[in-house]
């Protein structure tokens with residue numbers, strides 16, 4: 001049996017879940033703050049309901065960002081601590097990919113263009129393709145940039161725009177997609193079920209790192225002269 | 232709680248990890264200082280500090296457990312700095328500590344950073360016993376505290392403006408020294424002429440135990456403007472003598488007022504040699520025992536957090552729920568004796 005605990009606290013969603021051979025239990029709360037207050041209690045409740053202990057798990061999955069800097073670190077810090085305590089490997093997953101996977105489960109198009117509002121007139125951006133196995137895979141690298149500078153691979157066809165960046169910068173992003181946008185889901189957030197689907201596939205491919213190697217990915221590395229805190 | 236306590240410090244720009252055993256004492260400690268990371272900015276950049284903590288913590292933990300010859304399963308509890316400090320930086324230590332402790336089934340406790348500083352001299356041979364007066368001189372604090380007992384703190388005096396370490400750092404910057412300027416200023420002062428300038432001793436001419444250091448800093452700036460870069464060493468010397476004098480005068484007053492028989496000095500500035508010598512001399516005059524941590528435990532470190540954790544966890548304290556909480560501000564006077 002494969003059992004994985006998953007955590008993503010990088011956005012307004014504090015989403016945690018337990019994967020047991022494809023069966024998933026989730027605790028999902030959307031609050032701007034309070035992730036630190038509930039993330040561990042949610043993990044505890046998930047394990048208790050399933051009658052498992054941390055040591056019964058095979059891996060720990062974490063949304064490694066991008067997103068709120070502090071939120072990303074709460075998730076990664078908690079994942080590091082839990083994995084260290086129980087001797088587990090960590091599977092870091094892009095928070096952009098988690099949003100794409102969450103949307104892909106019901107999207108009317110194969111391509112998902114994810115944009116998280118990064119403030120300072122920028123978005124965290126990534127384009128994903130849904131493959132025959134139902135999993136999303138990245139098309140091009142993720143990046144942080146101005147909405148009018150987002151990159152879209154030529155192969156991208158009809159697509160769904162997902163994430164808070166579409167709320168703030170919908171017009172500029174839509175212009176970049178040049179008629180390929182079918183639908184917008186600006187309210188799309190990471191969901192632990194999607195995180196765990198991606199993590200389970202990654203684990204089958206043998207991916208995973210030691211707890212000490214589980215690091216946040218911020219994308220925005222220019223944080224000193226700009227005063228950007230990213231929340 | 233039984234067994235060694237893991238201590239994690241991440242309130243500012245040092246990542247510290249240590250293991251303290253209630254019976255055997257300090258088993259191992261490791262520190263990563265971010266000084267080089269922040270030096271180019273002339274001060275701590277909070278976001279960079281947080282980013283560094285989350286990369287450094289587990290490797291340091293591995294090192295400390297390795298040096299102590301312990302496995303994770305042999306720990307008895309986990310303590311972490313919960314405040315005061317930079318919220319983002321504190322949250323890194325708190326998240327890792329809380330998750331680690333819960334995952335390992337260990338009691339866990341958030342520690343007050345200044346209580347940890349204050350208890351640091353107890354890591355040394357001949358530890359102080361309350362009641363005593365504590366002089367806490369660090370980057371963010373200047374406090375005179377009456378310690379009736381561990382956890383029973385009355386603040387007798389504090390700074391009304393700059394903290395003492397801040398005054399060292401700002402004055403060092405005026406003199407063109409790198410960051411953090413405290414140690415650099417102290418080194419430069421050794422070459423200075425003690426008689427050339429005389430700086431004010433703020434708030435020593437009136438009763439009370441509060442401090443003010445922003446005036447000395449301005450005095451240094453004006454002197455530097457008038458006398459020029461060639462006078463930097465003399466200014467450093469005059470500055471250092473003025474602040475040391477001020478701290479000695481107020482410490483003497485606090486000892487007299489409380490009739491305490493011991494003085495405990497802690498925090499980063501307590502590494503200052505001139506201050507240590509002057510307070511030792513004060514102790515001899517007043518026949519009061521003076522306790523300092525070793526220089527490595529004056530600035531932030533994991534050992535002091537592990538020690539404070541061992542005392543409080545040992546008295547049965549532990550976080551009551553799984554909420555990860557930190558506090559940017561946290562008055563020392565809110566603390567209670569261990570276990571209560």
Ligand SMILES: Nc1ncnc2c1ncn2[C@@H]1O[C@H](COP(=O)(O)OP(=O)(O)OP(=O)(O)O)[C@@H](O)[C@H]1O
Nearest residue numbers: 369370371372396413414498499500502503530531
């Ligand atoms: N030898 C020295 N002489 C003077 N100042 C010094 C010396 N060594 C360190 N300092 C000063 O000590 C300060 C750092 O101390 P410490 O690490 O205890 O402070 P902090 O942890 O940043 O603040 P706080 O503990 O109040 O949150 C700096 O301001 C530094 O310049």
Ligand SMILES: [Mg+2]
Nearest residue numbers: 369370530531
């Ligand atoms: Mg300190």
